[in-house]
Amino acid sequence: MLRLADAMTATPAAISDALYNQLDVHFSARQLTELASALAWENYRARFNRVFLVESEEFSAGAYCPAPFR
Numbered sequence: 001m002l003r004l005a006d007a008m009t010a011t012p013a014a015i016s017d018a019l020y021n022q023l024d025v026h027f028s029a030r031q032l033t034e035l036a037s038a039l040a041w042e043n044y045r046a047r048f049n050r051v052f053l054v055e056s057e058e059f060s061a062g063a064y065c066p067a068p069f070r
Contacts, residue, residue, distance in 0.1 A: 001035060008036070009043045 004023060007015050023032055048054075 004035065005039050008039050 001023070003019055004015065007013065007019060027035065
């Protein structure tokens with residue numbers, strides 16, 4: 001899914017057949033549609049916000065989920 005996000009937000013966006021086939025193994029058509037829609041919406045919002053210089057309001061400043069120590 002992260003590789004899909006990278007591919008969808010690149011310019012130009014290009015989803016290879018190999019990537020799609022790998023995703024198709026792990027996600028149903030309905031799940032993949034929802035994931036692609038969510039990724040596209042977030043990419044839209046990020047690019048739209050740049051036009052108007054919208055910045056973070058820091059609602060989650062300092063809030064994070066640390067990775068487990070190994």
